[in-house]
Amino acid sequence: xxxxxxxxxxxxxxxxxxxxxxxxxxxxxxxxxxxxxxxxxxxxxxxxxxxxxxxxxxxxxxxxxxxxxxxxxxxxxxxxxxxxxxxxxxxxxxxxxxxxxxxxxxxxxxxxxxxxxxxxxxxxxxxxxxxxxxxxxxxxxxxxxxxxxxxxxxxxxxxxxxxxxxxxxxxxxxxxxxxxxxxxxxxxxxxxxxxxxxxxxxxxxxxxxxxxxxxxxxxxxxxxxxxxxxxxxxxxxxxxxxxxxxxxxxxxxxxxxxxxxxxxxxxxxxxxxxxxxxxxxxxxxxxxxxxxxxxxxxxxxxxxxxxxxx
Amino acid sequence: xxxxxxxxxxxxxxxxxxxxxxxxxxxxxxxxxxxxxxxxxxxxxxxxxxxxxxxxxxxxxxxxxxxxxxxxxxxxxxxxxxxxxxxxxxxxxxxxxxxxxxxxxxxxxxxxxxxxxxxxxxxxxxxxxxxxxxxxxxxxxxxxxxxxxxxxxxxxxxxxxxxxxxxxxxxxxxxxxxxxxxxxxxxxxxxxxxxxxxxxxxxxxxxxxxxxxxxxxxxxxxxxxxxxxxxxxxxxxxxxxxxxxxxxxxxxxxxxxxxxxxxxxxxxx
Numbered sequence: 001x002x003x004x005x006x007x008x009x010x011x012x013x014x015x016x017x018x019x020x021x022x023x024x025x026x027x028x029x030x031x032x033x034x035x036x037x038x039x040x041x042x043x044x045x046x047x048x049x050x051x052x053x054x055x056x057x058x059x060x061x062x063x064x065x066x067x068x069x070x071x072x073x074x075x076x077x078x079x080x081x082x083x084x085x086x087x088x089x090x091x092x093x094x095x096x097x098x099x100x101x102x103x104x105x106x107x108x109x110x111x112x113x114x115x116x117x118x119x120x121x122x123x124x125x126x127x128x129x130x131x132x133x134x135x136x137x138x139x140x141x142x143x144x145x146x147x148x149x150x151x152x153x154x155x156x157x158x159x160x161x162x163x164x165x166x167x168x169x170x171x172x173x174x175x176x177x178x179x180x181x182x183x184x185x186x187x188x189x190x191x192x193x194x195x196x197x198x199x200x201x202x203x204x205x206x207x208x209x210x211x212x213x214x215x216x217x218x219x220x221x222x223x224x225x226x227x228x229x230x231x232x233x234x235x236x237x238x239x240x241x242x243x244x245x246x247x248x249x250x251x252x253x254x255x256x257x258x259x260x261x262x263x264x265x266x267x268x269x270x271x272x273x274x275x276x277x278x279x280x281x282x283x284x285x286x287x288x289x290x291x292x293x294x295x296x297x298x299x300x301x302x303x304x305x306x307x308x309x310x
Numbered sequence: 311x312x313x314x315x316x317x318x319x320x321x322x323x324x325x326x327x328x329x330x331x332x333x334x335x336x337x338x339x340x341x342x343x344x345x346x347x348x349x350x351x352x353x354x355x356x357x358x359x360x361x362x363x364x365x366x367x368x369x370x371x372x373x374x375x376x377x378x379x380x381x382x383x384x385x386x387x388x389x390x391x392x393x394x395x396x397x398x399x400x401x402x403x404x405x406x407x408x409x410x411x412x413x414x415x416x417x418x419x420x421x422x423x424x425x426x427x428x429x430x431x432x433x434x435x436x437x438x439x440x441x442x443x444x445x446x447x448x449x450x451x452x453x454x455x456x457x458x459x460x461x462x463x464x465x466x467x468x469x470x471x472x473x474x475x476x477x478x479x480x481x482x483x484x485x486x487x488x489x490x491x492x493x494x495x496x497x498x499x500x501x502x503x504x505x506x507x508x509x510x511x512x513x514x515x516x517x518x519x520x521x522x523x524x525x526x527x528x529x530x531x532x533x534x535x536x537x538x539x540x541x542x543x544x545x546x547x548x549x550x551x552x553x554x555x556x557x558x559x560x561x562x563x564x565x566x567x568x569x570x571x572x573x574x575x576x577x578x579x
Contacts, residue, residue: 051407053403053406053407073409073411076407076408076409077409081407081408083400083403083404083407085400086400086404087399087400087401087402087403087404087405088399088401088404089329089333089396089399089401090399091332091333091336091337092329092332092333096329096332097329099325099329100325100326100328100329101325101408102325103321103322103324103325103326103328104321104322104325104326104405104408104409104410105408105409106318106409143404147408147409
């Protein structure tokens, strides 16, 4: 499949502060790629460079084979952008805002259709300043899809939406993906990434620290096996088990293991042979949240290592 | 401004201008500034005797003053406010992620104010001609060109002034240097005082103020009178126009340069 978005070694600085420190990824046609990360990880800064809003301080960006900053006129008619914050004049209605936007596009959808897609048709005549935060978010999405884009950039598209609107937004995004639209999305919500992303990258302090499919990213994290020993069984009677003990207070035991089956087998065979009843037994594969938190909690360590390397 | 006159460009500017016109109509302060302030200012100044000292015909004085105030209030002041408001509301940033070019965004936002200003000048000219009697002007195209170039200059100066204007309220202060200077230009350009009674030193400074070449060219076009007090006909008026026109073009160039250097599309982070 052809790469629709190619980002290699991109850097971006604000004065002395380097917000994006050499980011590389690519997105194929019809794929949804999610950028995750804590606040200040560099997601929006990266996205703005890919959208062509800013020139990178270093590295190379191609969208549909062109430089989105230098070839803005050629790239823009084929992309749709939803910024993190709306940017609508407060005194225009939703429909007037969309009509204005449609007037600037080469081949827009009908305004009514775009508002319908985001469930805002019934609020068309309401001034932007009277719309709720979630409604403004949806209006922003309506403008992004108004251009019938081949590539869609969504910066935290469901922040501030109620659960139902989030579901509706996801449904719309999936429909667009089915139509072959390529999507680059940032989000705070891990379930959103799990739900929508074909591949994702976790950013931390301006760098991509994990990337791949949800399964691949999660695979780098250990599974968790946990149980409680009955009072009659002293802790030292437990056999050697593959993995590391995360919690171990003599009663409650939590193990992190890369080989869940072997750990469980060892544990269960021992329990059967010694007639031990393990309470609250659970075995969980790693989750995206776990992978994310592992990255987020690695603060400081990464920076020091990076500075030594640099 | 890179707003090339292609069909797509015209369509985009029109769409943005239509929305801006709605916003102008819904903003009472801006509407008052745009519709009433220039006329009121000229009416008050005339009633307290401005323009009586000069040897220019009253009709031409009124048209010149109104052109000046329309450019200052309707184009300059209004647009500093509009550009800053759109920047702070993140509208400019949003517009820049679409197909609009930078020049089209500035032009589309400015268009309603420009139309209002030019309509006022033309209407005032028509009314003055009837009310005060305006002798057949020697060079109308020159006067119209001067108004057009003045519009371009003040749009650029407005965009440049947004760099020193943090929010819409600040526009009341940040526009004062240009407004005061330009009012000085009106006073010393033969509108209020007869040209020959203005000290030579003052005259040498005043002729370089942004509004002065517009005032000079409008007067030249409407009355044939030059800055030095001579009266010329159609042919000679073109050559007399050379110096003010050069000053005007220089200000437009400075405006473009300042715009490129200092204009910000987003609020300061």
